[in-house]
Amino acid sequence: MAKPKFAMYWAASCGGCEIAVLNIAEKILDVDANFDVVFWPVAMDAKYKDVEGMSDGEITLCLFNGGIRNDENERLAKLLRKKSAVLVAFGSCANEGCIPGLANLTSGKAVIETAFSTVSTDNPHNVRPAYDYPAAEGELHIPRMYETLKTLDQVVPVDYYMPGCPPESHQIATVIDLVIAALKGEAKLPPAGAVIGAGNSTVCDECSRKRSEKLIKEFRRTWQIPMDQQECLLEQGILCSGMATRSGCNARCPAANMPCIGCYGPAPDVVDQGARMMSAVSSVIDSKDPAEIERILDGIVDPAGTFYRFGLASSLLHRAKAQ
Amino acid sequence: MKAYAYFPGCSLEKMALSYHQSALECARRLDLEFQELDDWNCCGTTAYFAIDQLLSYTLSARNLALAEKKKLDMVTPCAGCYKNAYFTNVTLKRDADLAEHINEALKEDDLHYAGTNQVYHLLEVFCNDVGVQEIKKRVTQSLNSLRVAPYYGCQIVRPRKDHEEVENPRYFEDLIAATGATPVEYQLKMRCCGGSLLITSRKAAFSMARNLLQNAMDNGAAVIATACPMCQVNLECYQQQINQEFGARFSVPILYFTQLLGLALGASPKELGFGSELVSASAVLAQIRNKETSTTQSPYIRHATS
Amino acid sequence: MDTRPTFYQEITNMMYATHGDPISTCIQCGTCSGTCPVVEFMDHTPRDLIGMIRADLKDEVLASNTYWYCASCFHCNVRCPAHIDIADLMYTLKRYSIWKNQYPEGLIGPTFAETFVKMILSGGRSYEPVLAPAYIFNYGLQGFLNEALTATGLLLKGRIPVLPPRIKRLDNFRRMVGHIIPASNLVGEAK
């Protein structure tokens, strides 16, 4: 019997998800033993045509990472959806847009300007990409960039969501074990639409810091105070997103004395992670005086960037107001 | 050495030169650096408000901007200048539109008001920034239980700035006690002397000054200490006229508190501008020199009819 | 319907920026007048004046000497149970009466205020000798002699400047003032 087929694709992402998969160490051999890797642009050569030639649902498991930044991303998302039995939104970008999604705070035009015309760019003739370019061999095309970055499930239906930037290796290993067991009929897959490879609570659940009632008089940034190693970071005025972020990472950042930045996305049943953070943080400000409240809030230098660092593209608003 | 932007105000140029001299002398002896504002202008006093509030704010804003240029808090010895500068600062900080409007005008003199500094009266700097305890340590010439009536006047304490005590403050008394003198308790220490009415309503001004002098004398003051040039002029220079008007025989020296403080800090009368008084202060100086005497009789002889 | 603002409204409008509460909140308790050190010289007590403004008695208010006698001591301000900025009300009335050119005869206040302003605009600083002589005759012969004696005393002690002081950047200063009161006849006259 032929081995089940495995695919992994990257759309708008950094490649960290691929590294995370490789980072599962010898477990990767189980993947090879149990799967036939048919498409994985980072790891092996393959052509889109090969995929197009497959029958629908032929790929057993496809891990799709990256957001939908351009029409090529969207085309591949649709293609892989069609050809895959199980499509997993893998990593924060595919789940919720992640850092590339922060571009949604500005316009596509501004993104291009930044890339091609800022001081740090060596582009003396102000050369710009052209979507269509007539060459001797015929017209050449590059992918068309979207004004708004989208998440995977904003373009195709997704079977499972696996959050994290990147997903923790131990979580990937667990998921792979589960899928292999399921293929052998030894385990049952969770219901479609489920979040896998993560916990059902928030990062605080896994964080060992001591927590008490919160009353914040001043927000601080990590370099502004010597941080207490035991006390809850938020209670020290450090904006930690742990309380609004899905568990599953073993609270790695707070354990290393750095605040959680929210990469595991919203907690179960939460629509908009940033809104939850905003609401929670402002609820525990220790003042009733409007002027003082504003003064305290001045300590949050970049609210949108802080609360929507990962989740802007999947938030209720998706993006900043188009100009 | 703590530095301040020093705004003397018009009166201190001539009429109250001794206040200017003694203020600077005290500051020097208390290790404070007073940098006089460059090309300061009149703050408008109370009269300006009667004509144009906006202009009054502008005049004070110019001085505030000059102080900001030095990146220093402003100190002024004149109570009127203090009140105007303080409340201009408060108003402009609160009202950004007004500040913007005034900044347009200030551009003509290449100045900008940003609201970054504080305004203090000289008394506040000595009592709060230096501190009464520190001053006590630096006194080299005790004032020998001289009975000094601290006269707060109006515009240092009023209008109310925050929630501070405005009916019975004590810091002036504490400062006087620190010099070794005895602060006189008297009821009218917060009452208006009428100085601002000297020209417009002389009768009223004299009557108010009389009440004040009388009350201080009734409580045994040998000298009245002021912190405002207008109060000083009203109470001292017009004492003769007040005597004539009411048939009284006041002869009370009215000294700037800095002159007394300066003596306690070891300065010579000359350094403190003594000699320009219209009511002689020689008895005061004599008592301070005479270490044996510890109490003085009030030079005032109570008027029969009052 | 006459939509012109009443006197009361005009005064209220002019006080829009006051730090205190509006005069409509006055409970006529008389704390201001009980406190006022000059009240015996006023023809109406400050409280009375507030009542008169609220009754739109414009002519009577403008004919009153009360606000010209206000010494700006702010004692009423700090005691007022309604937090009314009474001293500012007095300033407002002064401004209003100068604006309307309507004030009681024989008062030095109005002309003094204007002279003072002109003086400052001319040099940027105040200069006492300009002030006194203009009014000295109002005090009568005895007053004149007394004043002369006082002045002589001060002069002998070196406390009266001989020349009016001037700030250095006077042109800038005047242009600055011109921004606030454009086409001001005060500035014009001062030059």
Place this chain on the structure above:
Amino acid sequence: MSEKVGVYICHCGANIAGVVDVAALSHWAGELPDVAVARDYKFMCSSLGQELIEKDIQELGLTRVVVAACSPHLHEATFRNCCKRAGLNPYLFEMASIREQVSWVTANKTVALEKSKALISGAVHRVIHNQALEPIIVDINPNVLVVGGGITGIQAALEIADAGYHVYLVEREPSIGGHMAQFDKTFPTLDCSACILTPKMFSAGTHPNITLLTWSEVEKVDGYVGNFTVKVRQKARKVNTELCTGCGICEQKCPKKVIDTVFEAGMGLRKAVYTPFPQAVPKYPVMDVQNCTFFQKGTCKACEKFCPTGAIDFKQEDKVVSFDVGNIILATGWDLFDCRRIPQYGYGRLANVYNSLEFERLSNAAGPTGGKVILRDGVTVPQSVGIIHCVGSRDKNYNPYCSAICCMQSLKFAHLVKEKTGAQVYNFYIDIRTPLKAYDEFYQHILETDETRFVRGKVAEVTDAARLPGEEGKLIIQVEDTLIGKQRRIPVDMVILSAGLEPRHDAKEVAKLFGIGCSADQWFIERHPKLDPVATMTEGVFVAGVCQGPKDIPLSVTQGAAAAARVIGLVNRKQVSLEPVRASVNAEQCSGCRICNNQCPFNAISFLVDKGVSEINPALCQGCGTCVAACPAGAITGSHYTNAQILSQIEGILEVELGQREAVPA
């Protein structure tokens, strides 16, 4: 599973139908997804209208009901009952207010129809997500806690005890009686305060249903209506009340005299072991350890030596007692405004300036001067006395409110001074406020008989700085006599400041302890200022007397009785049912971040340390939903106002509008 929604549109006569095309609305609503039936009717709230709904629920098997009519504040309960009668859970019902929010406030009929559609669409979307809820039923413990043993608390305790229920009456001072025990006479009848108060104190002290806990303070309150657990600290009296007979020998023999700043308002002395006044209830003395010679110097023990029953117990410690009650009445009273805050009145500086409580003691026959009105020198009878009204009241620098009792109190003082000294009395007032029964008559009586001079003007200052002849050695009251428009200086021998009533200095902490609110002035907040003046937002906690706002004795007594009646009514019912609009924590999802822990003013949220999660007590929860909005993990759900319900309502409202928007050319 799809729901079957019934939509009912009320004409409200012409109130709605006159503006909104109800027929078109009903037709439109019938087409909405999930809507099984839509009807319009002249008066939905009439019995026929209700029957219509009941019939549909039963015959068509409706699972949800929406009524578009007036405000839910008017008829939500009506229609909920209607659903209940037809066997549908009342919380599966929603109302859309198309009268108050549409037909009464909109003139344009087209727009009115659109807005009605939007509101109904919102309600239909929401009601699908509504959940069946059951009211929360709790038992009521019949015992009652009354805090404060002044006249208000005594009245409340007696009413409840007489009704047959047990009362714990807690008082901070050694004796009950409160401020009223300090007063001399009471206005307007001038009967002796002690004569009318002491019988009530005695009843409270001996009533079999009242447990008196004096020299005690409530430390902790847990629980909710019907089921509070209270911890009370009984401060050590150093007197064994089991043995003490109240003979008073210890007090007689105690060599240490102390100025009594509480009961005698600083006007008289007491011993280090003392009962504050002879008629004190209970009769047992307390020992003032701070001033006791034995405690300070180690020797004396005179009290112990002379005590005939051996009741003195120097080793006695504070005791914390705990008990359960079902309801609580707070009657914690007031503090006197501190006249030192107005330096220009000279109180504390000028000897013969008195505050009102000092004068009460001065005038009281049982007081330090035996009721003689004399100056502080102890001998001189004043020839002239000024009484200043509104001291610290009606003044934005101090308290902006009117203290309500000072006018009558000042008139009473004027009468007493006149009666006892014959002095010339001046009353300085801003307004004379005598609104209640027989009060203005009292004022008239003073005007007619007492020759008191009334000066209308708030006093500017009281000074001893003489300026004019006749002022030497006097206190001069400087004031504008506003009725003649002149400043006056009136020399007197004595000044009485009619100081205002203030909330207790610790009112805010007490409010927090009992989970109720304080106004900006720090008076306790009642549930409704007119229609529910003794209840609070916290079920089972009532307020009465001055702690709720300034008032005189008759009103305080009335409120004490009113609060008692409310409590007796509740206790008689034995059970109370609570609205099931409550928040709850899903322990699975809760990570114990503790954001919610300080969001609840009713102390309903507690953190379970061992489980590492927060928990909400449904009986304490008032259902505001603030913690629901605060929870970053989405672990808290607010029943009947869930996220799904509200988000669907938003969708529903905007669905209609988007349809409309599409039609409008951009």
Place this chain on the structure above:
Amino acid sequence: MSDNNQFEPVIVGFTCNWCSYRAADAAGMARIKYSPNVRLIRLMCSGRIDPQFVLKALSEGADGVLITGCHPGDCHYVEQNYKTLRRYALLKRTLRQMGLEDNRVRLVWASAAEGRILAEEIDKFVSDVRALGPLNWIKMATTTYVDPAPASA
């Protein structure tokens, strides 16, 4: 919608059960006519207002969102409206970064007696939002391509 074809904004309003909803009732009982553009949603307390509600309304097509509650100090639940105040302050800051005009989200206090004030505030708010024009957030996230050419000089 209106006679002269001017833009009529759609606004979602949140009220508390005790003050502002009753203010709306009071406005109705007094037959005060005001802009019909605001659709009110009743919550128990303004403290229940989750920023998600505001974002949801904006993303689903509302042109503005009005948040109302009891006056500070008068909250039926003691002090929960202060939490509303804080959340509103932070939400506004975030929305400002998202390019939303200040006038599209507003907080108004109204006591149960202030029907007239609520009506006036609604009129004011509607006219302010009207001046900003339609928001149409829902359409913004649909696919449009970026023109990579340099901005015209």
